Amino acid sequence: MATHSDRILLSASSVSTPNDANGHVVEKIIKSLPADFYTEFLSDTAKGRKPSPIRGLFPLENKPGVISLLAGKPNDAMFPFKSLSFNIASPVDPSQDQSISLSGKDLSAGLQYGATGGLPRLVEWFVGLQERSHGRTSGEGWRLTIGSGSQDLIYKAINALVNPGEPVLVESPVYAGVIPMFQTLHCEQIEVETDANGVCSHELRNILENWPVGKPKPRVFYTVPYGCNPTGMTATLQRRKEVLQLAREHNFLILEDDPYFYLYFGKAARPLSYFQLELDEPEIGRVIRFDSFSKILSAGMRMGFASGPKPIIDVIDLHTATANLQGSSLIQAITLALVEEWGYDNFFAHTRTVADFYRKKRDVFESALNAHLGGLAEWCTPEAGMFFWFKLLLSPNQTSDVDEGDSEDLIQTKAYEGGVLALPGTVFLPNGRKTAFVRASFSLCTESQVNEALKRLRTVLLKERGQA
Known part of the structure; x- marks a missing residue:
């Protein structure tokens, strides 16, 4: 089948890939989509954005010998902070503390206005992280920007x-x-419906191949491929490949929202990300990836970054320059001090510890589900993230295909009155249809709290079924 990309003039670059079986470095030709390809994807608002008259000139300050009278930056001699220090858990032995200090030029950078896209050293560290986590290297037509959490960048x-x-x-x-x-x-x-294996790519194909004639097709597809919030599902490798193929055939971009990538605890090897998988596509540049440190360092720090085609990331930066100037320099400086102290090996050691923590939390919650809601609910075991998505069997005679009912009133009213708080599935359905599903988070509760919560839910459910 001819795809949209058959009509695109691709730009090619050569990058070194890991050694082959004989120990030789393999040169792989990477074909990236040209900058003008993305013009048709930009919204009217994005096309109308202009560079900040001040921030757009910030890079010119870096020329040696230039005396800058440009920016209205406060003089850091008047900032009262002289040093900051904090203790962190050792990634190798969390029972041991490490001390990190910020002072001098590193602290000054954290207290001052900075580049819209992030502190250069932190951006560079994140680019290295994407290479180690997803096999992506610079020179492939993509770049990275830092935001106030991934939610900021998704918006x-x-x-x-x-x-x-x-x-x-x-x-x-x-x-x-x-x-x-x-x-x-x-x-x-x-x-586009999902199941235990992720987004149903066959349904996505059916939607696109039967799209109304004359009606413009969607230009973006949004997905959370690992430990999805709310379903907990992780998309299989085959499903991801099929979605990438459809993106070429029907000319859309993939918004890969991935806050749970490092919270994968499945028994099988972690499936490759869309960002990495597109390296094997005829051309690259259809994936915009969003990473978050909220689940592995701190939610309150609001540290996230987006990776994707340079023209798209550039437009995001134009928005940032107008909306909030930049992500917090101080949070970036603290993050930089941490990751440079750790290095990549210790960073990955920490993420493995985090994933193992949530695996144990998952096991505790599923054990309680079996004990209290066995035969009263149905679910699939999540392999990443921090959520269970289970269907309440609201009627004793309920079949799997009909009369599922709706969990909204039971969860929002009756269960809450019974002392347990969760989310009815309808809030995760864009068109608000009824569903018997419920989302429950297993991230915070102790084992005794989990058992008590599900015991209370059982009592409410049995009353609903007329069995109390």
Whole structure:
């Protein structure tokens, strides 16, 4: 089948890949989409954005010998902070503490205005992380920008790519945090069903191949491929490859929202990300990836970064320069001090510890599910993240195909009155249809709290079924 990319003039670059079986470095030709390819994907708002008259000139200050009278930066001699120090858990032995200090030029950089896309050394460290985690290297037509959490960058990306009223593809159920973004733009949210193996690529193909003639097709598809919030599912390698193929055939971009990448604890090897898998595509540049440190360092630090085609990331930076200037320099400086102290090996050691922690939490919750809701609910075991997505069997005679009912009133009203709080599945469905599913987080509760919560839910459910 001819794809949209057959009509695109690709730009090629050569990168070194890991050694082959004979120990030789292999040169691989990477074909990236040209900058003008993305023009048709940009929203009218993005096309109308202009560089900040001040921030757009910041790079000129780096020329040796230039005396800059440009920016209204406060003089850091008037900042009262002289040094900062903090203790962190050792990534090798979490019972042991390490001390890190910030002072001198590193502290000054953290207290001052900085580059819109992030502190250069931290950006460089993150680029190295993407190479080690996803096999992506510089020189492939992509770049990286740092934001105030990945949510900040997702919002800006959506506004850069979607016009009001346009259709968008979203996996369903979907992360509830993006639904208002699309609703604010009055988008038509086209739901693509998911199952235990991730997004149902065959349904995505059916939607696109039967798209109404004359109606513009969606330009973006949003997905959370590991430990999805809310379903806990992790998309299989085959499903991901099929989605990438459809992106070429039907000319859309993939928004890969991946806050749970490092919280994978499945028994099988972790499937490759979309960002890495597109290296094997005829051309690269259809994936915009969002990473978050909220689940592995601190949620309150609001540390996230986006990686993707340079023209798209550049437009996101234009939005940032207008909206909030930059991510927090101080948070970036603290993060930089931490990751440079650790290095990549210790960073990965820490993420393995985090993943193992949540695996144990998952096991505790599933054991309680079996004990209290066995025969009263159905679920699939998550392999990443921090959520269970289970269907309540609201009727004693319920079959798997009909009369599932709706969990909303039971969860929001009756279960809450019974002393347990969870989320009804309907809040994760863009079009608000009824569902018997419930999302429960296993990240915080102790084993005794989990058992008590599900015991209370059992009592409420049995009463609902007329069996109390």
